[in-house]
Amino acid sequence: MIKSFSGKSASSLKRTIHVPLGERRYDITIAAGSLSLSGEMIRGAIGDKAIRAAIISNRKVHSHYGSEVEKSLRQAGFQTITHLIGDGESAKSFRTAQKAWGFLIERKVARSDVIVALGGGVVGDLAGFVAATYLRGIGYIQIPTTLLAQIDSSVGGKTAVNHNLGKNLIGAFHQPRAVLIDTATLATLPRREMRAGLYEAVKYGVIADRSLSDFIQNNLNSIVNLDQHSLSHLISGCCQIKARVVTRDERESGLRRILNFGHTVGHALETVTAYRRLKHGEAVGYGMKCASEIARKTGIITAPDADTIKHRIDALGPLPRIDDLKTAEIIAALAHDKKVVQNRLPLILPTAVGSVVIRDDTPAAVVSKAVRDLLAGRY
Numbered sequence: 001m002i003k004s005f006s007g008k009s010a011s012s013l014k015r016t017i018h019v020p021l022g023e024r025r026y027d028i029t030i031a032a033g034s035l036s037l038s039g040e041m042i043r044g045a046i047g048d049k050a051i052r053a054a055i056i057s058n059r060k061v062h063s064h065y066g067s068e069v070e071k072s073l074r075q076a077g078f079q080t081i082t083h084l085i086g087d088g089e090s091a092k093s094f095r096t097a098q099k100a101w102g103f104l105i106e107r108k109v110a111r112s113d114v115i116v117a118l119g120g121g122v123v124g125d126l127a128g129f130v131a132a133t134y135l136r137g138i139g140y141i142q143i144p145t146t147l148l149a150q151i152d153s154s155v156g157g158k159t160a161v162n163h164n165l166g167k168n169l170i171g172a173f174h175q176p177r178a179v180l181i182d183t184a185t186l187a188t189l190p191r192r193e194m195r196a197g198l199y200e201a202v203k204y205g206v207i208a209d210r211s212l213s214d215f216i217q218n219n220l221n222s223i224v225n226l227d228q229h230s231l232s233h234l235i236s237g238c239c240q241i242k243a244r245v246v247t248r249d250e251r252e253s254g255l256r257r258i259l260n261f262g263h264t265v266g267h268a269l270e271t272v273t274a275y276r277r278l279k280h281g282e283a284v285g286y287g288m289k290c291a292s293e294i295a296r297k298t299g300i301i302t303a304p305d306a307d308t309i310k311h312r313i314d315a316l317g318p319l320p321r322i323d324d325l326k327t328a329e330i331i332a333a334l335a336h337d338k339k340v341v342q343n344r345l346p347l348i349l350p351t352a353v354g355s356v357v358i359r360d361d362t363p364a365a366v367v368s369k370a371v372r373d374l375l376a377g378r379y
């Protein structure tokens with residue numbers, strides 16, 4: 001029986017999604033209150049050989065949830081050791097990874113042991129990268145605690161640290177052995193972080209599932225008020241799409257690129273604002289609006305469908321201002337995008353609410369005009 005944080009039985013809300021990647025297969029378990037059973041679940045995923053569980057987290061998340069996870073791990077027979085990293089994007093660095101490797105070496109963590117990533121996408125990406133590289137790779141578990149990490153970064157095995165010259169440039173594909181999502185952890189998440197995650201949820205609906213998109217639009221209040229049924233439906237819907245895409249294209253040679261809908265212009269906005277003004281999800285919100293406008297201008301989507309997508313993004317609330325940014329700066333950042341091949345920039349463009357195409361033939365003038373109008377708040 002799984003207990004929810006409100007004390008009620010939450011077993012009816014438990015959902016399991018399989019990620020069928022052959023010998024790298026794993027399950028995503030979504031259940032309110034599941035932190036208290038994390039030890040048992042991790043033991044099931046990692047097996048009996050593991051003696052130590054090395055938790056990687058940050059001070060903020062650990063103060064809320066660390067002791068519960070540690071207690072549960074001990075009950076499942078693990079010795080626990082905990083390494084806390086700094087908070088924020090700057091902690092996703094080679095320096096932080098180096099300290100974490102040192103911690104693991106000094107504590108003689110063995111290849112048969114397990115790393116447990118407890119936190120948002122920064123902790124998950126960093127801990128996953130450390131797990132991918134320590135002793136040429138050891139098992140790790142994701143326990144994501146932000147909405148963004150629960151619907152996106154904890155699933156799919158992309159791990160990374162940032163380099164001075166760019167974000168996520170150093171990394172590895174390393175699938176977790178399990179993903180445990182306790183939706184009750186969102187109770188302590190700041191509202192802006194919650195909203196930032198919701199932009200990524202909107203993304204899933206637009207790229208692959210109109211009914212999920214409709215669900216978000218029709219249940220926004222209950223989602224932001226943390227109704228556990230709505231959260232469970234939302235998170236499992238997003239994870240199902242991510243699991244399906246990753247299973248068909250684990251290393252992003254084709255289909256997986258659709259997950260980058262909104263990320264091209266979004267990333268350019270993050271770059272020109274030095275990652276300080278916009279949360280990642282907020283930048284993606286702007287990026288999705290811009291991609292929808294480009295699709296409308298080039299006749300890939302009907303005007304009413306483009307408007308629906310834009311309204312669904314606007315429904316999440318006001319985004320930080322960008323009207324002081326220069327179109328030329330954004331265009332310059334787009335030219336440096338790592339996805340540019342032979343001067344052609346692939347864009348993920350919606351054809352309807354629920355489907356997208358990848359096009360690299362959009363005229364530069366159309367992109368410029370869409371960016372200029374985005375900055376000016378014309379759509």
Ligand SMILES: NC(=O)c1ccc[n+]([C@@H]2O[C@H](COP(=O)([O-])OP(=O)(O)OC[C@H]3O[C@@H](n4cnc5c(N)ncnc54)[C@H](O)[C@@H]3O)[C@@H](O)[C@H]2O)c1
Pocket residue numbers: 058060061064087088089092119120121122123125145146147148149152153154155156157158159168185186187188189190193196280
């Ligand atoms: N690997 C992937 O596929 C993938 C996909 C998308 C994004 N990412 C990465 O994810 C990162 C962003 O992740 P994020 O949005 O989760 O940011 P984050 O990890 O920085 O977390 C946001 C803030 O919320 C705090 N926090 C986390 N959980 C909390 C909780 N339950 N209660 C209170 N506070 C909590 C964190 O300490 C932090 O201050 C970026 O580095 C991005 O590159 C990776």
